[in-house]
Amino acid sequence: MPDETGLRILVVDDELAVRRFLRTALQANSYTVFEAHTGEEALAEVVGKRPDLVILDIGLPDIDGVEVTRRLREWSEIPILILSVHDQEKDKISALDAGADDYLTKPFGVGELLARLRVAIRRISRQASEPVFETGGLRLDFSMRTVSVDGAEVSLTPTEYDLLRILAQDAGKVLTHRQIFRALWGESYQTEAHLLRVNISNLRKKIEPDSTRPVYIITEPGVGYRLRVADA
Amino acid sequence: MPDETGLRILVVDDELAVRRFLRTALQANSYTVFEAHTGEEALAEVVGKRPDLVILDIGLPDIDGVEVTRRLREWSEIPILILSVHDQEKDKISALDAGADDYLTKPFGVGELLARLRVAIRRISRQASEPVFETGGLRLDFSMRTVSVDGAEVSLTPTEYDLLRILAQDAGKVLTHRQIFRALWGESYQTEAHLLRVNISNLRKKIEPDSTRPVYIITEPGVGYRLRVADA
DNA sequence: CAGGTCTTTGACGAAATCTTGACGCAGACC
DNA sequence: GGTCTGCGTCAAGATTTCGTCAAAGACCTG
Numbered sequence A, B: 001m002p003d004e005t006g007l008r009i010l011v012v013d014d015e016l017a018v019r020r021f022l023r024t025a026l027q028a029n030s031y032t033v034f035e036a037h038t039g040e041e042a043l044a045e046v047v048g049k050r051p052d053l054v055i056l057d058i059g060l061p062d063i064d065g066v067e068v069t070r071r072l073r074e075w076s077e078i079p080i081l082i083l084s085v086h087d088q089e090k091d092k093i094s095a096l097d098a099g100a101d102d103y104l105t106k107p108f109g110v111g112e113l114l115a116r117l118r119v120a121i122r123r124i125s126r127q128a129s130e131p132v133f134e135t136g137g138l139r140l141d142f143s144m145r146t147v148s149v150d151g152a153e154v155s156l157t158p159t160e161y162d163l164l165r166i167l168a169q170d171a172g173k174v175l176t177h178r179q180i181f182r183a184l185w186g187e188s189y190q191t192e193a194h195l196l197r198v199n200i201s202n203l204r205k206k207i208e209p210d211s212t213r214p215v216y217i218i219t220e221p222g223v224g225y226r227l228r229v230a231d232a
Numbered sequence C: 001c002a003g004g005t006c007t008t009t010g011a012c013g014a015a016a017t018c019t020t021g022a023c024g025c026a027g028a029c030c
Numbered sequence D: 001g002g003t004c005t006g007c008g009t010c011a012a013g014a015t016t017t018c019g020t021c022a023a024a025g026a027c028c029t030g
Helices: A016-028 A039-049 A065-073 A089-098 A110-127 A158-169 A177-185 A194-207 B016-028 B039-049 B065-073 B089-098 B110-127 B158-169 B177-185 B194-207
Strands: A008-012 A032-036 A053-057 A080-084 A102-105 A132-135 A138-141 A146-149 A152-154 A174-176 A217-220 A224-227 B008-012 B032-036 B053-057 B080-084 B102-105 B132-135 B138-141 B146-149 B152-154 B174-176 B217-220 B224-227
Touching: A008 A016, A008 A039, A016 A032, A016 A110, A032 A039, A039 A053, A039 A065, A053 A065, A053 A110, A065 A080, A065 A089, A080 A089, A080 A110, A089 A102, A089 B110, A102 A110, A110 B089, A138 A158, A158 A177, A158 A194, A158 A224, A174 A177, A177 A194, A177 A224, A194 A217, B008 B016, B008 B039, B016 B032, B016 B110, B032 B039, B039 B053, B039 B065, B053 B065, B053 B110, B065 B080, B065 B089, B080 B089, B080 B110, B089 B102, B102 B110, B138 B158, B158 B177, B158 B194, B158 B224, B174 B177, B177 B194, B177 B224, B194 B217
Parallel strands: A008 A032, A008 A053, A053 A080, A080 A102, B008 B032, B008 B053, B053 B080, B080 B102
Antiparallel strands: A132 A138, A138 A146, A146 A152, A174 A224, A217 A224, B132 B138, B138 B146, B146 B152, B174 B224, B217 B224
16 A cells, blocks of 8 residues: 555645655655745645645745635645644634645644545545546547547647646536636636637647547637537 | 535444534534444444444444444445544554544544534535436536537527526526526616527527427516426 | 747637617507 | 507627737747
């Protein structure tokens, strides 16, 4: 059961000592570790580094852990494990209700932290989708990060791939512009909805047989986009 | 957020006082409570009563909580929340690794227990089947945002979809023009009741087999509209 | 710092949707 | 019968939303 290799964990804490400590403990169990020391940075890192799990200190210099949790939950279902120095029941309740998955009070044993981590991870992998997505002639290999159409491999830029992955993870569902935008670029939606259109267009040119009449990426006018699932 | 009505919880503890205490707290939050006081009984009750969640004391007279957890996990993914009087890290780790979802050490606050319960429940309901509305040949999938009539998917514009959704949410009930208009357009009702008629007409053309004789969207003259529910 | 790729922004035509007005029809009422 | 009112349909602008091209900016990499 141990040595869950390669899982990516984001550690958010403003104290260097705590980050060091956690990094050591986690790396010893062959997790890949990223660090952030403010709330804003944490939000950016979740978008940028795409971790599988977040360990979040509740006391941060800018926005507090509960608020970070709340903002993350607007568009992400990533497991969040909260750490705190206070054993205040009120804090626990608001953090858990904001969307956190677990809450540990310092000092805690490393063994317990790792065990609770394993619980969260167990849940991810249980509901993890197939490592490969396929519909019609379109094929997406999540572990390889490769895409092919009718057998021929297609090379996508990072954003194009992420965009396709986001659509594929909820294949069949209509995703609003806002949802897609947040998953790709984080909070700042107002900037330009136009950006999304350009990327959709580029992506279509690469994966659609006839980009003027899309078969995979369907636009739902006024709402968003949807990846068509092949009929039975 | 509270009053998650009707969820079924099995409380397993050998002490009557603890069971009483939990039953009171849980029922006050409108959960349905079942009780067991031994491990064997717990296993039988999970089969018999089919609870949605188990709260399990670790110290039981016959088989201990960790073993109960292990046996349950052989065939069930029901959320398990462990309670314990000892704050022994070793116990926590083995319980969590055996398949428990959370671990609380007595004494704990009722508020925290309920919050952690909500976390577990949130997870159940997230992966629960998506809400779908169906009547006759009309089918509305809210999570997919798709509509189909007799199996054939129909594409609706945003207003058409919203209109149908509003009617479906109060299916069978008569909604006044004013109610519908406000739900679609906000306050400004005076402008044109005509607009609503046009949209109803367009919607009917898309979902009614014969739009001159509507089966789904019934007009209640002088009052408003109503979505017919299928007869039993 | 030169060359490449990738991302972002701007502009513009095309498409879809929304809104409005005109008209027909049916029943209620005089 | 005439007229009024509420409802449904059609079609033509007006408006918003989309898709594409191209150029400018950012970011690597050597």
